Amino acid sequence: MKKKLINAGIKILSLVVFTSGVLGLISATESESYGKVEKVIVDISPLDGEVWLIEKEDLAKMLNKQYKLKLKGQSIQNLDLIKIEKIIEKSEYVQDAQVYIDARNNLKISVVQKMPIMRVFLPNQHTFFITNQGSKIPVPGKSALRLPVLTGNLKEFKKSDLKDSTNVYFKAYHIMKAIRENPFMLGLTEQLVADSLQDIVLIPKLGNHRIILGNADDIENKFKRLEIFYKKGMPSEGWNLYKEINLKYRDQVIATKANLVPIKS
Numbered sequence: 001m002k003k004k005l006i007n008a009g010i011k012i013l014s015l016v017v018f019t020s021g022v023l024g025l026i027s028a029t030e031s032e033s034y035g036k037v038e039k040v041i042v043d044i045s046p047l048d049g050e051v052w053l054i055e056k057e058d059l060a061k062m063l064n065k066q067y068k069l070k071l072k073g074q075s076i077q078n079l080d081l082i083k084i085e086k087i088i089e090k091s092e093y094v095q096d097a098q099v100y101i102d103a104r105n106n107l108k109i110s111v112v113q114k115m116p117i118m119r120v121f122l123p124n125q126h127t128f129f130i131t132n133q134g135s136k137i138p139v140p141g142k143s144a145l146r147l148p149v150l151t152g153n154l155k156e157f158k159k160s161d162l163k164d165s166t167n168v169y170f171k172a173y174h175i176m177k178a179i180r181e182n183p184f185m186l187g188l189t190e191q192l193v194a195d196s197l198q199d200i201v202l203i204p205k206l207g208n209h210r211i212i213l214g215n216a217d218d219i220e221n222k223f224k225r226l227e228i229f230y231k232k233g234m235p236s237e238g239w240n241l242y243k244e245i246n247l248k249y250r251d252q253v254i255a256t257k258a259n260l261v262p263i264k265s
Helices: 002-033 056-066 081-089 159-163 168-180 183-188 219-232
Strands: 040-045 094-101 107-113 116-121 127-131 149-152 189-194 200-204 210-214 242-246 254-257 262-264
Touching: 040 056, 056 081, 081 094, 081 107, 116 168, 127 168, 149 168, 159 168, 168 183, 168 189, 168 200, 168 219, 183 189, 183 219, 210 219
Parallel strands: 040 107, 116 149, 149 189, 210 242
Antiparallel strands: 094 107, 116 127, 189 200, 200 210, 242 254, 254 262
16 A cells, blocks of 8 residues: 555656646746847858858848848747748758757857869850759859869750760769769869760879760779779879770770870770
8 A cells, every 4th residue: 555655656746847847848938939039140061171152141141131130139939930941041052051049049040051062164164063962053252162173065054964864964973973982083083074975084183194984884893993903004104104094895994005005904
Protein backbone atom coordinates (compact mmCIF):
# COMPACT_ATOMS: atom_id res chain seq x y z
CA MET A 1 0.00 0.00 0.00
CA LYS A 2 2.81 2.34 1.00
CA LYS A 3 4.62 1.57 -2.25
CA LYS A 4 1.49 2.41 -4.27
CA LEU A 5 1.16 5.75 -2.50
CA ILE A 6 4.81 6.59 -3.24
CA ASN A 7 4.37 5.74 -6.95
CA ALA A 8 1.20 7.84 -7.12
CA GLY A 9 3.05 10.72 -5.47
CA ILE A 10 5.91 10.48 -7.98
CA LYS A 11 3.44 10.53 -10.89
CA ILE A 12 1.64 13.57 -9.50
CA LEU A 13 4.93 15.38 -8.91
CA SER A 14 6.11 14.58 -12.46
CA LEU A 15 2.83 15.89 -13.85
CA VAL A 16 3.17 19.11 -11.86
CA VAL A 17 6.76 19.63 -13.07
CA PHE A 18 5.79 18.91 -16.69
CA THR A 19 2.77 21.24 -16.52
CA SER A 20 4.88 23.99 -14.97
CA GLY A 21 7.47 23.58 -17.72
CA VAL A 22 4.87 23.78 -20.47
CA LEU A 23 3.19 26.81 -18.94
CA GLY A 24 6.58 28.47 -18.50
CA LEU A 25 7.45 27.79 -22.14
CA ILE A 26 4.09 29.18 -23.31
CA SER A 27 4.54 32.21 -21.11
CA ALA A 28 8.08 32.83 -22.45
CA THR A 29 6.90 32.37 -26.03
CA GLU A 30 4.03 34.79 -25.54
CA SER A 31 6.39 37.28 -23.90
CA GLU A 32 8.80 37.03 -26.85
CA SER A 33 6.02 37.35 -29.43
CA TYR A 34 4.96 40.65 -27.91
CA GLY A 35 8.49 41.96 -27.50
CA LYS A 36 10.58 44.01 -29.90
CA VAL A 37 13.57 43.06 -32.04
CA GLU A 38 16.70 43.87 -30.08
CA LYS A 39 19.26 43.23 -32.83
CA VAL A 40 19.37 42.01 -36.43
CA ILE A 41 22.14 39.42 -36.71
CA VAL A 42 23.13 38.28 -40.21
CA ASP A 43 25.35 35.26 -40.86
CA ILE A 44 26.36 34.52 -44.47
CA SER A 45 28.37 31.32 -44.92
CA PRO A 46 31.45 32.14 -47.03
CA LEU A 47 32.57 30.13 -50.05
CA ASP A 48 36.03 28.54 -50.18
CA GLY A 49 38.71 31.15 -49.65
CA GLU A 50 36.45 33.30 -47.46
CA VAL A 51 34.60 34.70 -50.48
CA TRP A 52 31.18 36.36 -50.41
CA LEU A 53 29.13 36.85 -53.58
CA ILE A 54 26.57 38.72 -51.50
CA GLU A 55 27.33 40.73 -48.37
CA LYS A 56 25.34 42.01 -45.41
CA GLU A 57 25.00 45.45 -46.97
CA ASP A 58 23.43 43.88 -50.08
CA LEU A 59 20.84 42.07 -47.95
CA ALA A 60 20.07 45.26 -46.03
CA LYS A 61 19.39 47.11 -49.29
CA MET A 62 17.12 44.30 -50.53
CA LEU A 63 15.08 44.26 -47.33
CA ASN A 64 14.87 48.06 -47.10
CA LYS A 65 13.51 48.11 -50.63
CA GLN A 66 11.17 45.09 -50.56
CA TYR A 67 10.07 44.81 -46.91
CA LYS A 68 8.10 47.81 -45.71
CA LEU A 69 8.72 47.46 -41.97
CA LYS A 70 11.92 48.49 -40.24
CA LEU A 71 13.42 45.39 -38.58
CA LYS A 72 15.40 46.62 -35.59
CA GLY A 73 13.09 47.75 -32.79
CA GLN A 74 10.08 46.35 -34.60
CA SER A 75 7.35 44.55 -32.65
CA ILE A 76 7.97 40.83 -33.17
CA GLN A 77 4.29 40.06 -33.69
CA ASN A 78 4.31 42.39 -36.73
CA LEU A 79 7.05 40.48 -38.52
CA ASP A 80 6.41 38.03 -41.35
CA LEU A 81 9.49 35.80 -41.11
CA ILE A 82 8.51 33.64 -44.09
CA LYS A 83 8.16 36.71 -46.27
CA ILE A 84 11.60 37.93 -45.17
CA GLU A 85 13.08 34.54 -46.12
CA LYS A 86 11.43 34.64 -49.55
CA ILE A 87 12.76 38.15 -50.23
CA ILE A 88 16.31 37.04 -49.40
CA GLU A 89 16.02 33.85 -51.48
CA LYS A 90 15.10 35.95 -54.52
CA SER A 91 18.75 37.00 -54.69
CA GLU A 92 20.55 35.21 -57.53
CA TYR A 93 23.41 34.49 -55.11
CA VAL A 94 21.38 32.88 -52.30
CA GLN A 95 20.76 29.14 -52.13
CA ASP A 96 18.86 29.11 -48.83
CA ALA A 97 17.83 31.50 -46.04
CA GLN A 98 16.61 30.81 -42.52
CA VAL A 99 15.03 33.65 -40.50
CA TYR A 100 13.98 33.29 -36.85
CA ILE A 101 13.76 35.04 -33.48
CA ASP A 102 16.13 33.74 -30.80
CA ALA A 103 15.61 33.64 -27.02
CA ARG A 104 16.98 37.16 -26.65
CA ASN A 105 14.58 38.66 -29.17
CA ASN A 106 17.29 38.98 -31.82
CA LEU A 107 16.22 38.57 -35.43
CA LYS A 108 18.68 36.06 -36.87
CA ILE A 109 19.20 35.68 -40.60
CA SER A 110 21.33 32.72 -41.76
CA VAL A 111 22.23 32.60 -45.46
CA VAL A 112 23.81 29.87 -47.59
CA GLN A 113 25.30 31.19 -50.83
CA LYS A 114 25.08 29.45 -54.18
CA MET A 115 28.33 27.69 -55.03
CA PRO A 116 29.87 28.41 -58.47
CA ILE A 117 32.08 25.65 -59.87
CA MET A 118 33.27 27.30 -63.09
CA ARG A 119 33.34 30.63 -64.87
CA VAL A 120 32.22 30.78 -68.50
CA PHE A 121 33.58 33.20 -71.10
CA LEU A 122 31.55 33.31 -74.32
CA PRO A 123 33.23 34.33 -77.61
CA ASN A 124 31.68 37.81 -77.21
CA GLN A 125 33.43 38.02 -73.79
CA HIS A 126 30.16 37.86 -71.86
CA THR A 127 30.92 36.02 -68.62
CA PHE A 128 28.95 34.23 -65.90
CA PHE A 129 29.21 31.48 -63.30
CA ILE A 130 27.64 28.02 -63.39
CA THR A 131 26.88 26.66 -59.92
CA ASN A 132 27.08 23.15 -58.48
CA GLN A 133 23.28 22.99 -58.89
CA GLY A 134 23.53 23.80 -62.60
CA SER A 135 22.20 27.34 -62.44
CA LYS A 136 23.64 30.39 -64.21
CA ILE A 137 24.43 33.41 -62.06
CA PRO A 138 26.15 36.69 -62.92
CA VAL A 139 29.68 37.49 -61.78
CA PRO A 140 29.50 40.25 -59.15
CA GLY A 141 31.81 43.17 -59.84
CA LYS A 142 33.60 42.78 -56.53
CA SER A 143 34.06 39.00 -56.77
CA ALA A 144 37.50 37.61 -55.95
CA LEU A 145 36.46 34.01 -56.59
CA ARG A 146 39.04 32.10 -58.64
CA LEU A 147 37.62 29.14 -60.58
CA PRO A 148 38.53 27.05 -63.61
CA VAL A 149 37.14 28.73 -66.73
CA LEU A 150 35.20 27.33 -69.68
CA THR A 151 35.86 28.90 -73.09
CA GLY A 152 35.80 27.93 -76.75
CA ASN A 153 33.01 27.06 -79.16
CA LEU A 154 30.09 28.10 -76.92
CA LYS A 155 26.60 29.46 -77.39
CA GLU A 156 24.38 31.16 -74.83
CA PHE A 157 23.67 28.90 -71.88
CA LYS A 158 20.19 27.48 -71.30
CA LYS A 159 19.12 25.38 -68.30
CA SER A 160 17.88 22.69 -70.71
CA ASP A 161 21.47 22.27 -72.00
CA LEU A 162 22.24 20.27 -68.86
CA LYS A 163 19.69 17.63 -69.86
CA ASP A 164 21.32 16.94 -73.24
CA SER A 165 24.37 14.66 -72.95
CA THR A 166 25.61 15.80 -76.39
CA ASN A 167 25.69 19.46 -75.34
CA VAL A 168 29.06 20.99 -74.39
CA TYR A 169 27.58 22.57 -71.26
CA PHE A 170 26.34 19.14 -70.11
CA LYS A 171 29.79 17.68 -70.71
CA ALA A 172 31.67 20.54 -69.04
CA TYR A 173 29.31 20.67 -66.06
CA HIS A 174 29.57 16.95 -65.26
CA ILE A 175 33.31 16.89 -65.90
CA MET A 176 33.81 19.85 -63.58
CA LYS A 177 31.70 18.25 -60.85
CA ALA A 178 33.88 15.13 -61.11
CA ILE A 179 37.05 17.24 -61.05
CA ARG A 180 35.95 18.85 -57.79
CA GLU A 181 35.66 15.40 -56.21
CA ASN A 182 39.19 14.43 -57.33
CA PRO A 183 42.03 16.26 -55.50
CA PHE A 184 44.59 15.36 -58.19
CA MET A 185 42.45 16.74 -61.01
CA LEU A 186 41.34 19.78 -59.04
CA GLY A 187 44.95 20.77 -58.45
CA LEU A 188 45.77 20.21 -62.13
CA THR A 189 42.89 21.99 -63.88
CA GLU A 190 43.28 25.54 -65.17
CA GLN A 191 40.74 25.69 -68.00
CA LEU A 192 38.21 23.71 -70.02
CA VAL A 193 37.78 24.41 -73.73
CA ALA A 194 34.91 23.32 -75.99
CA ASP A 195 36.56 22.57 -79.34
CA SER A 196 35.04 22.52 -82.84
CA LEU A 197 34.08 18.83 -82.44
CA GLN A 198 32.20 19.66 -79.21
CA ASP A 199 34.80 17.74 -77.22
CA ILE A 200 35.92 19.08 -73.86
CA VAL A 201 39.63 19.77 -73.71
CA LEU A 202 41.42 20.35 -70.40
CA ILE A 203 44.27 22.86 -70.17
CA PRO A 204 46.49 21.98 -67.18
CA LYS A 205 48.33 24.39 -64.93
CA LEU A 206 51.65 22.69 -65.74
CA GLY A 207 53.16 22.00 -69.16
CA ASN A 208 52.30 23.16 -72.66
CA HIS A 209 50.06 20.25 -73.63
CA ARG A 210 46.28 19.86 -73.77
CA ILE A 211 44.22 16.92 -72.58
CA ILE A 212 41.26 15.75 -74.67
CA LEU A 213 38.55 14.36 -72.38
CA GLY A 214 35.77 14.24 -74.98
CA ASN A 215 32.53 13.79 -73.05
CA ALA A 216 31.67 13.06 -69.42
CA ASP A 217 31.29 9.29 -69.92
CA ASP A 218 33.56 7.06 -67.82
CA ILE A 219 35.21 10.20 -66.50
CA GLU A 220 36.74 8.66 -63.36
CA ASN A 221 38.50 6.06 -65.50
CA LYS A 222 39.88 8.85 -67.69
CA PHE A 223 41.23 10.61 -64.62
CA LYS A 224 42.92 7.41 -63.41
CA ARG A 225 44.57 6.84 -66.78
CA LEU A 226 45.84 10.39 -66.85
CA GLU A 227 47.24 10.18 -63.32
CA ILE A 228 49.06 6.93 -64.13
CA PHE A 229 50.48 8.47 -67.30
CA TYR A 230 51.68 11.54 -65.40
CA LYS A 231 53.32 9.49 -62.68
CA LYS A 232 54.97 6.91 -64.95
CA GLY A 233 55.56 8.72 -68.24
CA MET A 234 55.90 12.41 -67.52
CA PRO A 235 58.63 12.46 -64.86
CA SER A 236 61.18 10.68 -67.06
CA GLU A 237 60.44 12.52 -70.31
CA GLY A 238 59.43 15.96 -69.09
CA TRP A 239 56.21 18.00 -68.94
CA ASN A 240 56.87 19.96 -72.11
CA LEU A 241 57.68 17.01 -74.36
CA TYR A 242 54.02 16.35 -75.21
CA LYS A 243 51.64 18.43 -77.26
CA GLU A 244 48.47 16.48 -76.63
CA ILE A 245 47.11 13.67 -74.44
CA ASN A 246 43.93 12.07 -75.76
CA LEU A 247 41.74 10.16 -73.28
CA LYS A 248 38.44 10.13 -75.18
CA TYR A 249 38.83 6.54 -76.40
CA ARG A 250 37.99 3.85 -73.87
CA ASP A 251 40.95 2.41 -71.93
CA GLN A 252 43.50 4.25 -74.08
CA VAL A 253 45.97 7.06 -73.61
CA ILE A 254 47.19 8.51 -76.91
CA ALA A 255 50.01 10.93 -76.23
CA THR A 256 51.31 13.07 -79.10
CA LYS A 257 54.78 14.50 -78.74
CA ALA A 258 55.66 17.98 -79.94
CA ASN A 259 57.08 16.44 -83.13
CA LEU A 260 53.56 15.05 -83.83
CA VAL A 261 54.43 11.39 -83.23
CA PRO A 262 51.49 9.71 -81.45
CA ILE A 263 52.29 7.13 -78.76
CA LYS A 264 49.56 4.76 -77.53
CA SER A 265 49.47 3.16 -74.12
